Amino acid sequence: MELLRPSDLEELKGGLLIAGGTEVVPQLREGLLRAETLVDITELVPRGIEGTRIGAGATLAEVEAASQLPEVLREACRLAASPQLRNMGSIGGNLLQSTRCWYWRLSYPCRLHGGERCHAKEGEHREHAIFANDFCASAHPSDVAAALVALGATIRTNRRELAVHELYRLADESDRRTTTLGTGEVMLELEVPPAEASVYLKAMDRKRWAFPLVGVAGVRRGTVTTLALAGVAPIPWLLDGPLDEATPLRDTAYKVEIARALVARAIAKLG
């Protein structure tokens, strides 16, 4: 395996992009990703945080420490992973995390891997989705993504600008991808509009260092409140209807209950 450190984005010619490595390296080790060439993009992607702009290479620890950023985002960073991982993992990489679905992680020939069935739906799925779980029941693991979706943040790549929620797509029969990022497309910067009030609440299986069972990101601007959820759907989930619309699996109904409580608390905190 070779590691390239190109000096310019124009020089990118294939290879697997890597920044903090907290997601890519374990996936390489598990055989979920295979690559002859790794491309280290830490020198190519902006890292600084200026006002409401965040370089995609900024670490979660750096975002957490930037006091001008909305609370929902900083709290989502603080409650993610462990200090060691937050010191290494970049915010751009965080948005591109794969699901923690154990069937996917163990390379079962599931729908996300191009196969014919979702093993989790019939199998062990206590950590899985309560929304949009018909084709694939995986849950999206990113706290930060839910915060950014709730904030209505935008992403600038080397090709385009898009809203964070547009980064994600639900896999379907014809296309099993869960993001819209093109080959060779690299996230460069995030623009995070300010909020009047914001909050991130997270339920997990232990006090720290666990992926969200349910994460609730709430943002209020004037009388408009936006809520986005982590851990409840195959992608970060913008909550635009009642939780009664959830379609929990055999063993995920408890997530609806938790979401209901956390949403009520988030709204109360937002004032």
Add this chain to the structure above:
Amino acid sequence: MARLIRTEKEVEGRVEEIWLVVDEDALEQWPAGPREVVGHATTRNDALARARGQVRYTADIQLPGMLHTAVLRSPYAHARATRIDLTPALAAPGVRGAIGPGECAELSADCAYEGAPVAAVCADTFRQAQAALELIEVDWEQLDPLLDGDEAVAGGRLIEEPRKHERGEYDRGLAEADVVIEATYRTQTVLHNSMETHQAICRWEGDTLEVYISTQYIWGVRSDIAQTLGMPADKVRVVCEFMGGGFGSKNNPGEYTFIAAELAKRTGRPVRCALTRHEEHVAAGNRNSTTQRLVIGARSDGTLTALGGEYVNDVGASGWVSMTEGPMLMLYECPNLRATTYGAELNLPPTLPFRAPGFVEGTFGLECLLDELAAKLDLDPLELRRRNHADSEPGGGRPYSGKNLVECYRRAEPHWERRHDVRARSTETVKRGVGMASQVWFGGGGPPSYAWIRVGSDARATVVTAMQDVGTGTKTTMAMVAAEELGIPVEHVTVAVGDSLRGPYATLSAGSSTTPSIAPAVRAAAADAKRQIVDLAKQRYGDDVEEFDIAELLSVLGNSQILGTGSRGPNPAGMTVLTFGVQVAEVAVDVETGEITVDRIAAIHDVGRVINPLGASSQIEGGIIQGIGHTLSEERLNDPATGAILTRSFDAYKLPTIADVPEIVTELIDVPDSQLTSLGSKGIGEPPIIPVAAAIANAIRDATGADVRSLPITRAEMLRALAEAKEKTRGAAAAV
């Protein structure tokens, strides 16, 4: 003078009669309480070296020319390899050897569980061995797996005959009861997760096999290997100087040792076989899941009239049926009892002993049931336990060598009293409560175990025994006992352990038996040395040597050295040796989200004389933390249809983090068990994990009125129990 005696030996509840060589003169008990050295908090003698990374664990050992092994394991819960071709693997870069079924006793084409070892490859590097593994051609015939314990019991697929216990007249006991409660409790499969993975390095030196291994039983590994390979035991040398945890999963050599031995023989090179972290999650043993269908009958004053239990241990493909019924048999005076324990043979990885096997699971069921009874009778749970205290073995059995459970209860009172304040701090959404649970376990240790001690004219001593220190601080305990008996500073005692070639036999480090077994032998050896020293000094100074200190006496030695030897004597005949304790937990439950926070656990344990209070409190803290993981977050998950193991990494299998650890208050009764040994010390390794789950579950009931009956207490289980409690209250209200 050495003499041969016949005595009983107990390991984790299994008792056998053995002939035993002992060589000790009875020593007088030291008075209770702290001595010069013993009884004072003492930092471990290897703490600094461990913290600095200077000590050499098995995982650190690099032998010249050493090869590395990767093991092909069954990817299916039940399958047969109908064809295996190792040739492509043998041709791969760096590969030096490969073996398959029939070439090593532990490798088989018939796989009764996922992770069963089938073949192994050794190469210059571990990566090469792993890469070569992928080249092995295997045709698998998949077979239907049996995964459900109840189904196995119904179909007669049992590891051994069901174990039945009957005391008094069970049916009459139920008939006499004013209240009868039936409840089903379930516990999950959890993993040991030792910091050091299971591993061994084997090297042949002529006809002698050297084995460097992470083990809890140097001598057991030695004899198992000798027996399996048909060698004289003195041609097997077993070394384990430092060890990164075992918790019961490293009592035996394991397939990795036999694989390494065979590949070392074939290649003429030292061979390491070490499990990866993934393999630890699959094939390194576990605490099996259980289903416990329990019945309790009592009079309205709380006096128990009947206890009943049907226990199903989901043992796995092989293993033994741990004593899940133990707490029910041993904890309370109840005249009538009926218990049956089934060991289900399943296509799941075999269970291995795990820190108080059976008793952790069984105490969760029994002690939760007791609190359900207390709630139903509106009795104080502490008072209910006192009323049913067993003054001797329940059912008119043998006397205890020492039991201070009543004193534990008394010492628990201030912690228990806090419940009023704790409850008062509840809010609309966060309910707080306090719960308790008692503990009973073995832990008296026993013979045989031997120690030598070498003393020089510089008044420094070396304790030599081929014991292992599994990370519990055994070496420090031994140094303290030797220093106390000799009357020298503890820093002047060196302890040499961990090598079957360099010291006498010492016991298995399991069953909380290390300290109570070896420490009396060390004291006997030190006393033997001291006697010899005094005898020699008398020849120089006359009989009046009593007021000399040991250093003065030793000055006569010059370059001579004194060798003292000692052995562990027998346990008291006709007596039952047990450890006892009680824990009081304080929890907060968010009744909307099911979040459980353990705020405080007070642990009061009775383990006889405490040699090193610091070591003892560390053991208690470790046990409680491991217990919190067992109670709240840890679970090995399987696919319900195929049995495939799904939790293979630390993000899926959730150990507690430091943020999950509450305030832990430890108290030790510290009264020597004068019947047991010249030290009166018992073991503290296992007791502290035993009552944790029940204490937390009972605190949850105190806080919320909800009966949690399944481990781990996930959000889903907590919310289910809360909904059930709400339903019950509504039903009761409607009835009124």
